Amino acid sequence: MPRFSIIVPAYKVQAYLGQCIDSVLSQSYEDFELIGVDDRSPDGCGQIFDEAAARDDRVRVLHLPENVGLGRARNAGLEVATGDYLLFLDSDDTLTPGALRAVADRLEECAEPEILVYDYARSYWNHKVRRSRDAELFSRPGPEVFSVGERPELLGLLMVVWNKAYRRDFVEQQGLRFPPGYYEDTPWTYPSMLAAERIALLDRVCVHYRQRRQGNILSTSSRKHFDVFDQYDRVFAFLDSRPDLGHWRPVVYGRMLHHLHTVVSRPDRVPADARREYFRRAARHCRRHRPAGYRPAVGPESARLRLLARGRRRSYAVLRALEWLRREAPGAVRRMRHAVGRPLLGAYQRIAQRLPVRRDLAVFAAYWNRGPSCNPAAIHAKLRELAPHIETVWVVDRRRRDEVPPGIPFVHPGSRRHRAAMARARYFVNNVNFPDSTVKRPGTVHLQTHHGTPVKYMGLDLQEHPAARMDFERLLERVDRWDYSLSSNRFSTLAWEGAYPAGYTTLEYGYPRNDVFYTATAQDVLEARAELGIPEGAVALLYAPTHRDYRSSYRPRLDLARLMQALGPGHVLLTRMHYFHDRQDQTPSQIPDGAVIDVSGHPSVERLCLASDGLITDYSSLMFDYANLDRPIVVYADDWEVYREARGVYLDVLSGRPGETPGAVARDEQELISVLTSGAWRDESAAGLRAAFRERFCEFDDGRAAERVVRRVFLGETAPLPHLPWAERRPAPDPVTALTQRGTVPAPAQGADRDGLDRLRAFSPS
Structure with missing residues (x-):
């Protein structure tokens, strides 16, 4: 025992x-x-x-x-x-x-x-x-x-x-x-x-x-708070059954009165339309259980307690209002004075916020108004297909207006049209937070899609890390606007709910931006390669490092000329810097034309993934998306210890443990060259790590995430589409398989790793 x-x-x-x-x-x-x-x-x-x-x-x-x-x-x-x-x-x-x-x-x-x-x-x-x-x-x-x-x-x-x-x-x-x-x-x-x-x-x-x-x-505001009356009935029934304890009735009654007051005094408990009934119930309850001669103790709450015990709701409300005015009036006058001095556009927006919410209007944004991309873009496309009656508008920075695809309506931040849309739209979709000035009106729906499975600490988990430079109080005010938080795996669900504690509902639907990895065809893969100028038969590696919070700027410590010389002809490196940096420095002149292609400004990272034979990254969330394609992933991390201490991590991607590391690992440039030239980046060991990683982090991605989101958030359907079993998920074919399906597999480009291409065929998904 x-x-x-x-x-x-x-x-x-x-x-x-x-x-x-x-x-x-x-x-x-x-x-x-x-x-x-x-x-x-x-x-x-x-x-x-x-x-x-x-x-x-x-x-x-x-x-x-x-x-x-x-x-x-x-x-x-x-x-x-x-x-x-x-x-x-x-x-x-x-x-x-x-x-x-x-x-x-x-x-x-x-x-x-x-x-x-x-x-x-x-x-x-x-x-x-x-x-x-x-x-x-x-x-x-x-x-x-x-x-x-x-x-x-x-x-x-x-x-x-x-x-x-x-x-x-x-x-x-x-x-x-x-x-x-x-x-x-x-x-x-x-x-x-x-x-x-x-x-x-x-x-x-x-x-x-x-x-x-x-x-x-x-x-939580609910009529269930009326349960407090039944619970005290049970307490007094116990006292009735124990005459030897009857002398405790005045004490328990006083505690009950304070408890009833605590419940009704909190604005987040008894619904507004139920307060009249609560006061009536409280008065009946107090009459039933009040001991003879009871007097509440003198104190700041005594007047309120007497009014509650008598059911005097209106008098109670007047008393609370007078108390509030005495406490808050000076600050309220200052706030009014400040509001009068706001710009005219601010006044316009406040007026618009008094107009009815438009149930057929949705506002989209991504990456701090950089334009249509990521999960919001995939949801937007599916929304147009399934609910064309909903009008959509994107918030796009003025410097990015020329990058918006034709046919997509957009507004610039701070403009009159932007303020009107933010004031009246019912739906708000973003992969980051909308600005602090955004008002969460009753009846509106905010969907936070996020933009990747987190390796590094996020939200409140950053409080004790030196790389964190944020106002956590303000952050949580933004999080409080969320109605839904999108997740692509259980790992992310737990991370988001811990780092961003609020009352939203988590949607474990998968990432809409990854749908294309299951819907793209062999022709899509080949067209993506052709658009980038990748020769047929070449091995194309996508190099995509992430941002470093502990550095004001970041240029990967990787000698591209040395790397490409080691790989030799028949290899292409697609380099994509983090969107905080946009473009890398100019490609060294000693690298042959076409061997290194800067794709930092390419509008679709998903299309770059489709075009590549493998991914080289460090701590970027792109590795979790790329795992859906079941293609080789190499982790190149030469500053792991510094990054881990400065930012904090949820996952040790260098551990080599199945379910944590997505493939081969390199800690310095020479080790990276060795991994790539020896074929270790795509051997059987790497494939085994990738399979375990994919099973853990791609559990909800099956090509139908965007449809699930649209049906739940915009159409109100509560039963999501079931996730396809693993055996039925078919990612887009890799480039070698795509050429095979087209029936035109050329000889490997001069200098390409012929054995490596054969191994790639062997480990390509069927």
Whole structure:
């Protein structure tokens, strides 16, 4: 029998669940069982629990057949718990290091109390940690073990179950179980604290209580907050059944009144159209349970509490408004003065924002208004096909207007037409964030497509890295506008949800920009090569390094002349600098004409991928897209240690482990030349790494991502197209196969690696 049973229910918290589980399994005290309860979670929570159970036999997993809510999910864990003591841990919170050892030692010191109460700290998204406001209660002098009658101030603690250890036989003796609905801790904590005869304290932070910016169920506007009335009915029913505890009724009533006020005073809880009913229910509730002669304590909230208890909604609202004016009036006057002085276009936009939202208008942008490209461009094309009734407009920088394909409407940032579109459009699609001035109007839909699977740290994960130069508060204000976040694999889903915590819905649909890798034909491949001037039979390698945050400019430390001399005739290098730099320095004169082609300004990186025989990159997300083509990938990273420390990484692409490294690896120029000239870049070992990498990171890409997005976001269809099984996915043929299918496979160009071409045929997808 274990000392502790730690019950962790989970529902839609996949971004945090792994940290929660790890905080338990890494404890120095090991005598416990962790009972993970998958409350029919629609995301990856069940799989995360199963993976933990597979690596640690102290983990037991319950998969509930239907979603039952937090309380009843805890009950399911209770039914199978075998530990001496029960601990409850919410799936987005964590145990602090050494917490279980401290709890075990304190229980032994206090001779097995029925309840041990320990402290917690609030953990914020910006890594700040703040101990609970009641921390001083734990250090007050008093008896080691006591009843709540000896320490009544404990009833003023946050009434939750995850800051306590409960002796299991006490729980069974009292018949404690969690009810359904919101605020399910209330009918458990009050009865247990009042009934316990032996309570002890541990003056230590044992839990980090995550303060989620969004997604906290109690911060969701819903009529479910009316459950608070039923929960207190249960508490008073318990007191009615225990006449010996009746003297606690005034204390519990006072705590209830404060709780009812907390719920209604938060603008994100009771819906506006339900506040009248909430006040009526509160008045009836207070009349039913009010002890004779009760008077609320004098304090800043006393007037509000009296009005709430009487159901005086309008008087309550007037009082709150007067309090707000006294507090906010000076700032409001300053803001009004500033608004009057804004430019005329700003006034125009504010007027436009008062007009109805246009349900048939969508605004698209990509890469800070560089023009149609990436996932937004693929979604735009499919939208025109499936929903031509929706008018579209792109936001394009004035310097890029000549690069916009014919027939695509666009506006320039800051123009009157741009402000009108931003003020009234219903749909907003971007692979980065729209500007801070963008207003998220009710009824609008913002889709964040992202622009790659992340190797490097993103969002809030950058806070402790020197390469980060951003205002994280502003960043999160932009993220709060998202309604949907697009993901091409589960790895990205977890990264985005952790780095950008907000209330959006993740769409695991694949990347629309990668659809072309499954829809392109052999003719498309050959035409792409012909457009670039790649000779038939030549081996074309696409070299695409990424940006370095720790450098103001970046030129790859690669001697192109030396590389091309080593490769010899019959090889072509397509060089594409990151879009932050656009074009590389002029190609050295000693390189033969046509051997190196600068494609930095090419409008479609996807078409470059189709034209190439292999990819050379470093930490660019392009490797994850390119893996869809099942063609060789070489990682050339000569500054890995610096990059990893400056930016932080989620993935060690140089490790050589299947599922992390996409192919052959080179750490310096000579090693890169050796990899390319020896054929190691496309041998059987490289193909095996590529297969594992593709299986992990291309799991949702099958050529239909754009259609899934359009049907869900624009057409309102909730059931996405199923993903094609791996056996049915057919990527575009590589250049050698494309020539074979056309029936004109020329002899390799002079100097080309004939054996290498044969090997390439051998490893080309069928």
